[in-house]
Amino acid sequence: MFSKILIANRGEIAVRIIRACKEMGIATVAVYSKPDADALHVALADESICIGPSSATESYLNEERIISAALVTDSKAIHPGYGFLSENAHFAALCRKNGIAFIGPFAEDMERLSDKAVIKTLMQEAGLNVIPGSKVVFTLEAALDVAKEIGYPVMLKARAGGGGRGIRMIAAPEDMQNRFPLAIKEAESAFGDGALYIEKYIYPARHIEVQILADEMGNVVSLGERDCSIQRRHQKLIEESPSPAVNENTRKELMQAATAAIKKIGYVGVGTLEFLLDEAGCFWFMEMNVRLQVEHTVTEMLTNIDLVKWQIRTAAGIPIRFTQEEVAINGVAVECRINARSPGQVTMLHIPGGPFVRFDTYMVQGANVSPFYDSLIGKLIVYAGTREEAMRKLKAALCELVIDGVETNIKEQFTLVSDKRFIAGQYDLRFMEGR
Numbered sequence: 001m002f003s004k005i006l007i008a009n010r011g012e013i014a015v016r017i018i019r020a021c022k023e024m025g026i027a028t029v030a031v032y033s034k035p036d037a038d039a040l041h042v043a044l045a046d047e048s049i050c051i052g053p054s055s056a057t058e059s060y061l062n063e064e065r066i067i068s069a070a071l072v073t074d075s076k077a078i079h080p081g082y083g084f085l086s087e088n089a090h091f092a093a094l095c096r097k098n099g100i101a102f103i104g105p106f107a108e109d110m111e112r113l114s115d116k117a118v119i120k121t122l123m124q125e126a127g128l129n130v131i132p133g134s135k136v137v138f139t140l141e142a143a144l145d146v147a148k149e150i151g152y153p154v155m156l157k158a159r160a161g162g163g164g165r166g167i168r169m170i171a172a173p174e175d176m177q178n179r180f181p182l183a184i185k186e187a188e189s190a191f192g193d194g195a196l197y198i199e200k201y202i203y204p205a206r207h208i209e210v211q212i213l214a215d216e217m218g219n220v221v222s223l224g225e226r227d228c229s230i231q232r233r234h235q236k237l238i239e240e241s242p243s244p245a246v247n248e249n250t251r252k253e254l255m256q257a258a259t260a261a262i263k264k265i266g267y268v269g270v271g272t273l274e275f276l277l278d279e280a281g282c283f284w285f286m287e288m289n290v291r292l293q294v295e296h297t298v299t300e301m302l303t304n305i306d307l308v309k310w311q312i313r314t315a316a317g318i319p320i321r322f323t324q325e326e327v328a329i330n331g332v333a334v335e336c337r338i339n340a341r342s343p344g345q346v347t348m349l350h351i352p353g354g355p356f357v358r359f360d361t362y363m364v365q366g367a368n369v370s371p372f373y374d375s376l377i378g379k380l381i382v383y384a385g386t387r388e389e390a391m392r393k394l395k396a397a398l399c400e401l402v403i404d405g406v407e408t409n410i411k412e413q414f415t416l417v418s419d420k421r422f423i424a425g426q427y428d429l430r431f432m433e434g435r
Contacts, residue, residue: 244425
């Protein structure tokens with residue numbers, strides 16, 4: 001096991017990783033930009049190093065500075081969290097070159113699976129339906145040609161990263177002309193990689209993803225599915241597991257298919273297979289995220305399996321110690337993402353409590369919400385034996401959550417989870433239209 005891990009991230013995910021490391025007896029190193037000098041993850045870590053100014057490209061995306069920080073502190077591994085460098089194959093290879101373990105997939109696998117054409121071919125060979133799409137397109141002219149061949153409407157997507165950035169719906173050639181350069185710019189800013197690809201637009205649909213965990217010995221377990229259909233501009237707002245649109249038999253089939261696909265490609269670590277579920281009940285494979293998801297907490301609450309700890313263990317070569325049959329998917333877990341709508345200082349913070357209520361955050365009273373990074377400031381997750389009880393628990397927790405000093409989306413989240421369609425589980429990717 002690693003004796004010391006550097007966390008190459010910030011915010012709530014850095015705090016989450018540090019807590020897991022402490023429980024495992026692993027020393028931690030935090031890196032931070034100048035605006036984050038007083039952040040919670042810096043205070044919680046055993047050591048901390050400033051790696052640059054506010055710009056992500058000069059701090060959290062600066063590979064050389066992060067590697068230098070790891071070497072200076074004698075860190076044995078680097079955990080990238082999600083976003084930033086979490087799906088950067090070059091950075092993973094740079095870690096290994098410097099004798100540092102990368103807590104994530106092998107660089108070669110990351111490079112291979114970053115090619116959307118390759119991963120779709122592999123998944124198709126494994127028996128999954130895949131969404132028709134393209135390889136990376138580098139010019140507007142190439143994008144127009146591909147879109148014409150596939151047929152409008154299409155989705156323009158960033159090759160790297162996630163979180164809804166670098167995604168545009170393209171209904172006609174003039175949309176492509178206007179939105180192609182904007183998508184490149186957004187992807188470059190968020191992930192340091194402006195490469196884009198195109199796929200067929202399947203709509204209406206639900207966004208369903210399957211969480212998997214795999215080790216070097218070839219053991220693979222599926223930890224159920226999450227429904228992530230409540231989105232605004234491709235940014236997820238609410239996630240729940242299991243999906244109210246998936247029955248038990250379909251779930252077993254989906255998990256078996258996901259497990260078989262992961263075994264076929266020889267993947268190691270945590271990963272997520274993302275699907276679109278159309279109105280006819282057909283699952284279309286969309287992409288694979290080779291990192292920890294923001295919403296991993298939903299699966300943790302549902303299965304009582306700590307994904308961050310197992311991500312660290314599998315990266316250290318430790319085999320999975322439980323079988324697929326031991327994975328219990330009972331009850332319902334739901335998560336609301338709490339986003340800041342303005343920068344500022346938190347003047348009052350009250351976090352809800354009670355059985356099976358969890359709030360992952362980097363907020364403390366007096367903390368500053370920076371304008372330089374992602375707006376996510378916390379994740380409110382609840383678990384209950386039934387979906388009806390989980391909905392009541394979630395609304396009660398939202399009523400109790402208080403964050404003063406910055407504008408947030410707490411009230412909006414309460415309105416969304418009170419909507420009759422959401423309560424009934426009758427929603428899809430159209431849910432936020434007009435809101």
